[in-house]
Amino acid sequence: MKDRIVLDASALPMHGMGAASPTWWATCAFMLIEGSGFALALAVYLYLMSLAPSWPMEAPPPDLWAGTWLTLMLIASVVPNVLVSRWAHRRDLRKVQVGLVVMTMLGIIPLVLRAFEFTKLHIRWDDNAYGSIVWMLLGLHTTHILTDVVDTVVLACLMFSRHADNTRRYGDVQDNCMYWNFVVVAWLPLYGCIYGLARL
Amino acid sequence: MTRDQGARVPLDVDISDAELERQLKETWSSKPGLWGAISTVDHKVVAGRYIATAFVFLILGGLLAMAMRLQLSQPEARFINPDRYNQIFTMHGSTMMFLFAVPVMEAMAAYLVPLMVGTRNIAFPRLNAFSYWIFLFGGILLWVAFALDTAPDVGWFAYVPLAGPQYAPGKRADLWAQMITFTEVAALAVAVEIAVTVFKQRAPGMSLDRIPVLVWAMLVMSFLVIMAMPAIMFSSTTLILDRLVGTHFYNPAEGGDALLWQHLFWFFGHPEVYIIFLPAVGMVSTILPAFVGRPLFGYMLLVMALITTGVLSFGLWVHHMFTVGLPRVGESFFTASSMSIAVPAGIQIFCWLATLWAGKPVYKTPLLFILGFIVTFVMGGMTGVMVASVPFDTQVHDTYFVVAHFHYVLIGGAVFPLIAAVYYWFPKMTGRMMSERLGRWSFWLIFCGFHLTFFPMHILGLWGMPRRIYTYQPELPWTSLNLFVSLSALVLAGGFLVFFVNAIRSRRNGLPAGSNPWGAATLEWATSSPPPPYNFRRIPVVSSLDPLTPGENELPVVAGLRTDRRELLVTSVVEALPQARESSTTDSVWPFWAAVATSVMLVWSIFTPWAVVWGSIPVAITLIGWFWPKGSPEDES
Ligand code: HEM
Numbered sequence: 136m137k138d139r140i141v142l143d144a145s146a147l148p149m150h151g152m153g154a155a156s157p158t159w160w161a162t163c164a165f166m167l168i169e170g171s172g173f174a175l176a177l178a179v180y181l182y183l184m185s186l187a188p189s190w191p192m193e194a195p196p197p198d199l200w201a202g203t204w205l206t207l208m209l210i211a212s213v214v215p216n217v218l219v220s221r222w223a224h225r226r227d228l229r230k231v232q233v234g235l236v237v238m239t240m241l242g243i244i245p246l247v248l249r250a251f252e253f254t255k256l257h258i259r260w261d262d263n264a265y266g267s268i269v270w271m272l273l274g275l276h277t278t279h280i281l282t283d284v285v286d287t288v289v290l291a292c293l294m295f296s297r298h299a300d301n302t303r304r305y306g307d308v309q310d311n312c313m314y315w316n317f318v319v320v321a322w323l324p325l326y327g328c329i330y331g332l333a334r335l
Numbered sequence: 336m337t338r339d340q341g342a343r344v345p346l347d348v349d350i351s352d353a354e355l356e357r358q359l360k361e362t363w364s365s366k367p368g369l370w371g372a373i374s375t376v377d378h379k380v381v382a383g384r385y386i387a388t389a390f391v392f393l394i395l396g397g398l399l400a401m402a403m404r405l406q407l408s409q410p411e412a413r414f415i416n417p418d419r420y421n422q423i424f425t426m427h428g429s430t431m432m433f434l435f436a437v438p439v440m441e442a443m444a445a446y447l448v449p450l451m452v453g454t455r456n457i458a459f460p461r462l463n464a465f466s467y468w469i470f471l472f473g474g475i476l477l478w479v480a481f482a483l484d485t486a487p488d489v490g491w492f493a494y495v496p497l498a499g500p501q502y503a504p505g506k507r508a509d510l511w512a513q514m515i516t517f518t519e520v521a522a523l524a525v526a527v528e529i530a531v532t533v534f535k536q537r538a539p540g541m542s543l544d545r546i547p548v549l550v551w552a553m554l555v556m557s558f559l560v561i562m563a564m565p566a567i568m569f570s571s572t573t574l575i576l577d578r579l580v581g582t583h584f585y586n587p588a589e590g591g592d593a594l595l596w597q598h599l600f601w602f603f604g605h606p607e608v609y610i611i612f613l614p615a616v617g618m619v620s621t622i623l624p625a626f627v628g629r630p631l632f633g634y635m636l637l638v639m640a641l642i643t644t645g646v647l648s649f650g651l652w653v654h655h656m657f658t659v660g661l662p663r664v665g666e667s668f669f670t671a672s673s674m675s676i677a678v679p680a681g682i683q684i685f686c687w688l689a690t691l692w693a694g695k696p697v698y699k700t701p702l703l704f705i706l707g708f709i710v711t712f713v714m715g716g717m718t719g720v721m722v723a724s725v726p727f728d729t730q731v732h733d734t735y736f737v738v739a740h741f742h743y744v745l746i747g748g749a750v751f752p753l754i755a756a757v758y759y760w761f762p763k764m765t766g767r768m769m770s771e772r773l774g775r776w777s778f779w780l781i782f783c784g785f786h787l788t789f790f791p792m793h794i795l796g797l798w799g800m801p802r803r804i805y806t807y808q809p810e811l812p813w814t815s816l817n818l819f820v821s822l823s824a825l826v827l828a829g830g831f832l833v834f835f836v837n838a839i840r841s842r843r844n845g846l847p848a849g850s851n852p853w854g855a856a857t858l859e860w861a862t863s864s865p866p867p868p869y870n871f872r873r874i875p876v877v878s879s880l881d882p883l884t885p886g887e888n889e890l891p892v893v894a895g896l897r898t899d900r901r902e903l904l905v906t907s908v909v910e911a912l913p914q915a916r917e918s919s920t921t922d923s924v925w926p927f928w929a930a931v932a933t934s935v936m937l938v939w940s941i942f943t944p945w946a947v948v949w950g951s952i953p954v955a956i957t958l959i960g961w962f963w964p965k966g967s968p969e970d971e972s
């Protein structure tokens with residue numbers, strides 16, 4: 136078959152940002168997958184709760200402070216996170232570098248708090264089904280924080296390397312920021328369940 | 336580092352076709368040799384392997400089916416002992432569902448979708464390669480376990496408490512659960528790639544209302560995978576946790592619940608059958624027009640029906656649990672929703688019948704299989720409406736009636752269209768036609784063999800024969816029908832044998848196909864057979880639902896892409912307007928190593944939870960190797 140040229144693409148940019156980039160969509164798809172996972176885990180929590188004669192099962196509700204501090208930390212981290220995303224949009228390399236280092240910190244602190252949070256649940260995963268599901272919820276979310284922190288560290292290294300000043304990298308930074316927002320937002324209903332429903 | 340560079344780099348304008356093809360070939364080809372083969376990210380090569388591997392699993396699963404039929408051919412037969420029989424039906428069901436049906440449909444998508452939307456590679460080609468290796472390793476894991484006599488023996492849906500720590504000691508159930516993790520990771524990866532390819536890499540002008548039905552079907556399938564697979568990942572993970580570290584999700588003594596397993600499994604399991612069936616709908620809708628000489632009737636209706644089925648499929652799962660004693664109201668609701676899914680299914684059937692009615696059918700092998708599909712699927716649908724009613728289901732639950740029903744919908748509804756699709760796209764994939772004579776033989780053997788094998792199972796079920804029994808007593812009235820079924824299964828197996836012989840022989844000796852042997856209208860036929868590594872010399876521009884018209888010798892295309900790096904077009908979601916010249920990643924061995932590392936971690940974690948901690952380190956290292964930029968032109972922006 137012969138080609139009849141009807142369109143010229145040579146003036147198009149060599150990488151699109153935001154919704155023009157396939158990685159943005161893939162990040163959304165992964166958030167949808169993981170969002171379904173969180174929703175399902177919450178449904179299981181509610182299901183087990185509906186079966187139990189008393190809730191929490193044979194345990195006091197978890198202490199508030201560790202989880203609440205962590206929640207506040209996470210919510211606060213959204214501000215610098217959004218800023219990093221903006222700087223990436225403006226291709227401001229210095230600020231992005233600083234921002235990524237800050238975001239790494241703001242990812243590690245919740246992990247430390249999370250370690251305390253586990254001890255303040257007052258139940259082990261193998262005590263009963265209530266223990267199993269709260270450990271599951273917390274574990275699932277911890278994995279998300281952890282993967283995002285690792286991702287942020289790798290990105291930070293990249294942004295200090297010779298590959299840094301590239302639209303593609305700034306796009307990666309923005310996608311990483313979007314994912315962190317997801318990790319924060321996904322935590323809120325979990326927090327409500329683990330700490331709120333256990334006190335009803 | 337932006338546009339102005341375009342002036343100095345080689346573009347695909349003002350050069351001869353031959354020179355352009357030479358440059359593209361150099362940029363897009365994989366290296367020769369073993370490492371080249373391992374690191375390739377060409378969606379056609381990867382999907383080809385995927386399809387071939389899935390068919391190998393079909394053969395293995397089919398051999399197990401024949402073993403079961405041998406054992407059941409006479410009462411109190413001694414060919415297979417009860418323990419082995421349990422392993423065999425579990426292996427058969429799991430292999431067919433998780434290692435054949437879902438992967439083969441996803442692989443067809445990975446092969447066809449990029450070609451049909453007119454792009455040069457699937458989105459995230461390395462993820463695609465990773466997915467294949469994970470799938471392969473998961474399948475090998477299950478079959479090695481079988482060879483070592485530790486295959487799962489708890490049925491393909493692994494109900495607790497049978498699969499729990501109390502009744503299933505040893506590692507058999509864990510191997511099942513971990514095989515699930517492998518196949519689901521693989522499936523999710525392909526689903527994301529397909530969704531993004533359809534959203535962002537369609538040829539300019541291919542607006543939503545010009546997307547081929549098959550591509551729509553694959554898109555809906557991807558969303559079902561994305562929404563349903565987390566349920567099975569969650570349940571298989573919690574099952575392993577119950578067995579390994581003593582959680583109590585499914586232990587009623589400690590506040591857990593056995594029915595929770597069934598809810599979770601079927602919340603995935605019902606959409607699963609549509610993950611298998613919707614691609615088949617797309618295949619039928621695409622193949623049919625080419626053999627009746629007229630366009631498909633009711634494009635819009637079919638697309639709506641696909642989406643409706645996809646949404647409804649999440650509201651039906653409880654019909655697998657009618658006999659567990661749920662509240663009446665709930666059961667009535669799920670009866671109603673189960674019957675309502677017959678509406679979109681009916682619409683699809685009527686669209687196909689209308690297409691057939693208004694056209695002049697040419698009875699080539701693909702069309703034969705489609706007609707066989709319509710007949711068989713309608714019958715399976717009717718028994719489906721029957722078992723959707725609670726009193727009837729209570730009677731036939733766990734009998735051969737159900738075995739008959741689901742083979743009618745699985746084989747009739749998905750395998751027949753799949754075989755039609757293989758006959759239809761084989762020329763595109765290999766450049767050669769399959770033999771029509773052997774094709775007819777395979778059709779009649781498979782069609783007759785199928786009905787002779789599975790129709791009597793309805794009757795056996797009504798006569799009370801339970802499924803999953805390794806033998807029965809001679810006093811029971813099942814003997815002669817079982818022998819008949821087993822003999823018919825030989826005919827069915829013979830049909831498959833002819834099909835495979837045909838495929839293998841035609842690959843070498845088939846008649847040359849040319850680029851568009853069926854006179855079809857979708858874009859994959861605009862390029863040579865088999866397509867070159869870059870798919871299209873220039874990316875096509877689409878201005879109607881049927882981009883190719885018979886007799887037309889020119890293809891409207893886009894120019895202005897670079898030839899020195901793997902480049903394709905990214906377009907907008909709704910109207911498919913060009914947005915960017917995006918690069919497509921180069922070959923890499925890292926996806927392979929990442930799959931090896933992931934497999935080690937997953938298998939190890941059957942034995943100790945610490946595997947997740949230590950095993951994730953190599954996974955992280957391989958992922959960094961995968962994503963770290965290597966300074967190739969593909970990284971420029
Ligand atoms: C090649 C022809 C096939 C034959 C002769 C066959 C035969 C059988 C038989 C006899 C059983 C019942 C075993 C028992 O309950 O004791 C069975 C179960 C099953 N088959 Fe097939 N089958 C075939 C192909 C397929 C295909 C293509 C699929 C899926 C795509 C499939 C999916 C299943 C499933 C899911 C089960 C249930 C396993 C379980 O009970 O855990 N089969 N098959």
Ligand SMILES: [Cu+2]
Binds near residue numbers: 604652654655
């Ligand atoms: Cu169902």
